Amino acid sequence: MSVLIVGSTALDSIKTPKAENPRLLGGSASHAAVAASFFAPVKLVGIVGDDFPKRYVQLYKERGIDLEGLQLAKGKTFHWSGEYEVNMNNRRTLETELGVFETFSPKLPVAYRDADYVLLANIAPSLQHHVLDQMQEPKFVVADTMDLWLNIALPDLIKLIRRVHGFVLNDSEARQLTQEDNLLNALKKIHKLGPEYVIIKKGEHGAILSTKKNGMFVSPAYPLQRVVDPTGAGDSFVGAMMGYLSKTRGPVDTNIRKAMVYGSVVASYCCEGFGLKITSRITRQAIEERFRRLQLLTKF
Amino acid sequence: MSVLIVGSTALDSIKTPKAENPRLLGGSASHAAVAASFFAPVKLVGIVGDDFPKRYVQLYKERGIDLEGLQLAKGKTFHWSGEYEVNMNNRRTLETELGVFETFSPKLPVAYRDADYVLLANIAPSLQHHVLDQMQEPKFVVADTMDLWLNIALPDLIKLIRRVHGFVLNDSEARQLTQEDNLLNALKKIHKLGPEYVIIKKGEHGAILSTKKNGMFVSPAYPLQRVVDPTGAGDSFVGAMMGYLSKTRGPVDTNIRKAMVYGSVVASYCCEGFGLKITSRITRQAIEERFRRLQLLTKF
Numbered sequence: 001m002s003v004l005i006v007g008s009t010a011l012d013s014i015k016t017p018k019a020e021n022p023r024l025l026g027g028s029a030s031h032a033a034v035a036a037s038f039f040a041p042v043k044l045v046g047i048v049g050d051d052f053p054k055r056y057v058q059l060y061k062e063r064g065i066d067l068e069g070l071q072l073a074k075g076k077t078f079h080w081s082g083e084y085e086v087n088m089n090n091r092r093t094l095e096t097e098l099g100v101f102e103t104f105s106p107k108l109p110v111a112y113r114d115a116d117y118v119l120l121a122n123i124a125p126s127l128q129h130h131v132l133d134q135m136q137e138p139k140f141v142v143a144d145t146m147d148l149w150l151n152i153a154l155p156d157l158i159k160l161i162r163r164v165h166g167f168v169l170n171d172s173e174a175r176q177l178t179q180e181d182n183l184l185n186a187l188k189k190i191h192k193l194g195p196e197y198v199i200i201k202k203g204e205h206g207a208i209l210s211t212k213k214n215g216m217f218v219s220p221a222y223p224l225q226r227v228v229d230p231t232g233a234g235d236s237f238v239g240a241m242m243g244y245l246s247k248t249r250g251p252v253d254t255n256i257r258k259a260m261v262y263g264s265v266v267a268s269y270c271c272e273g274f275g276l277k278i279t280s281r282i283t284r285q286a287i288e289e290r291f292r293r294l295q296l297l298t299k300f
Numbered sequence: 301m302s303v304l305i306v307g308s309t310a311l312d313s314i315k316t317p318k319a320e321n322p323r324l325l326g327g328s329a330s331h332a333a334v335a336a337s338f339f340a341p342v343k344l345v346g347i348v349g350d351d352f353p354k355r356y357v358q359l360y361k362e363r364g365i366d367l368e369g370l371q372l373a374k375g376k377t378f379h380w381s382g383e384y385e386v387n388m389n390n391r392r393t394l395e396t397e398l399g400v401f402e403t404f405s406p407k408l409p410v411a412y413r414d415a416d417y418v419l420l421a422n423i424a425p426s427l428q429h430h431v432l433d434q435m436q437e438p439k440f441v442v443a444d445t446m447d448l449w450l451n452i453a454l455p456d457l458i459k460l461i462r463r464v465h466g467f468v469l470n471d472s473e474a475r476q477l478t479q480e481d482n483l484l485n486a487l488k489k490i491h492k493l494g495p496e497y498v499i500i501k502k503g504e505h506g507a508i509l510s511t512k513k514n515g516m517f518v519s520p521a522y523p524l525q526r527v528v529d530p531t532g533a534g535d536s537f538v539g540a541m542m543g544y545l546s547k548t549r550g551p552v553d554t555n556i557r558k559a560m561v562y563g564s565v566v567a568s569y570c571c572e573g574f575g576l577k578i579t580s581r582i583t584r585q586a587i588e589e590r591f592r593r594l595q596l597l598t599k600f
Contacts, residue, residue: 185525206505223516227482298518
């Protein structure tokens with residue numbers, strides 16, 4: 001079963017202490033779609049400008065991603081540039097050019113509207129709403145977000161959280177949203193906003209899942225010896241998770257733990273190269289290897 | 301089989317944003333010994349002054365801890381006072397009075413010298429050496445440390461690391477010791493200093509074990525809703541771990557993962573009260589409950 005993914009489709013210029021990489025393929029939807037594509041067919045919703053390199057369209061196609069929902073518009077592709085500090089944990093945005101995203105209004109192809117699994121990857125909550133409005137009756141909708149929307153579009157975001165089955169955010173965003181320093185208390189408060197499943201991403205420390213009915217899951221991160229560029233790791237995590245869930249179909253409670261671990265695995269590959277350089281080249285077999293390694297690493 | 305534990309036996313005055321607690325029973329050996337006592341008989345090596353409250357001696361005795369190696373000296377008990385910030389992650393030392401520790405030279409009772417399991421809890425490396433010098437041929441020796449000794453007694457510490465089977469430190473200490481930001485690289489460098497087992501404690505994010513022959517283990521932390529006072533959590537972790545190992549005896553590789561998870565469990569109780577208030581009152585059954593809960597929380 002395919003998974004519908006909406007989010008940003010962007011060009012990322014990324015500076016780290018060791019290298020500078022301009023105009024990489026980036027954006028939440030790109031990372032999530034490539035990650036999900038290892039598990040299930042993906043339908044992508046996004047927009048790119050006429051400067052969008054053909055090789056990036058080719059990359060989507062090589063991963064079998066359905067591009068009927070990818071709009072091509074006159075103007076510039078969304079461009080983000082950022083810089084990482086030495087330890088790769090802190091990053092700052094150098095520049096954001098919205099380009100064609102400024103006037104983007106996602107219109108779903110008819111063939112997209114009955115998708116059962118929907119990932120509203122990080123993008124303005126109003127656009128996430130707009131996509132959801134066009135869907136028939138999806139089985140499982142997950143939304144991701146970022147601190148920017150907590151700062152400038154909180155009411156929209158709160159309304160969105162009410163509409164989704166699962167909500168994903170990172171630890172500092174969870175603290176900001178709930179004004180709770182303790183993550184267990186933060187999870188409780190987020191459940192009260194609506195969603196059955198809440199996932200807090202903790203980067204190199206893994207992730208925590210909290211469910212209303214089936215308790216919690218502490219998900220490990222794959223230990224890495226070298227982090228080249230963590231941009232998109234969170235998007236890869238949630239993309240792979242949704243890909244696995246839509247592939248396995250069955251009850252979410254039965255599959256979501258494994259889905260999250262697959263998410264950690266793909267996120268770990270994402271961190272090992274700039275942009276999608278590594279993620280786009282891995283194989284399902286390489287994913288299974290790290291999955292098994294994570295099983296061994298955490299067994300007691 | 302009993303475990304020999306040497307370390308500081310102290311009075312701790314602890315300030316948090318919510319409360320102030322003067323002259324609690326503290327010190328690395330106190331926390332480690334009480335934690336270990338739930339699993340195996342403990343022989344304690346330490347020193348206290350004549351101001352050491354009788355009720356604390358009583359507490360050791362109630363936990364069945366052998367006090368033949370606890371010296372009672374004229375003068376003041378080692379006293380540490382510290383303050384935690386709002387999020388309980390950062391602490392600063394307000395005052396340290398060495399008292400009777402200034403001239404402490406641990407002399408092991410004859411009955412202690414053939415102990416098979418030895419925990420050199422956090423204390424000056426010269427004292428850890430001194431204890432080790434008096435031992436016959438222990439099967440498994442683990443040393444813990446703190447940043448202070450990296451700063452003022454590094455050559456002694458490096459020599460000690462060569463003499464032990466297992467070395468335990470926290471993530472920032474591992475980075476300081478090895479000048480490596482990445483923990484996997486730090487682990488490799490520490491193995492080169494000698495020990496077969498290296499454990500890096502990451503507080504609320506759990507711990508990582510690295511072994512020379514049997515790979516790694518990523519150990520979870522028990523998620524807590526309320527951290528009252530984290531002082532002694534690391535000592536409790538390593539104390540419970542050594543207690544469990546000395547109880548089960550068999551090959552360390554077979555038991556150390558479970559031992560670490562028991563360590564996490566006792567450390568979690570430690571954090572829920574000031575000093576040893578909670579740890580000294582729990583039961584083996586309560587420990588088993590959290591152990592099982594951690595199994596459920598991490599299964600995938």
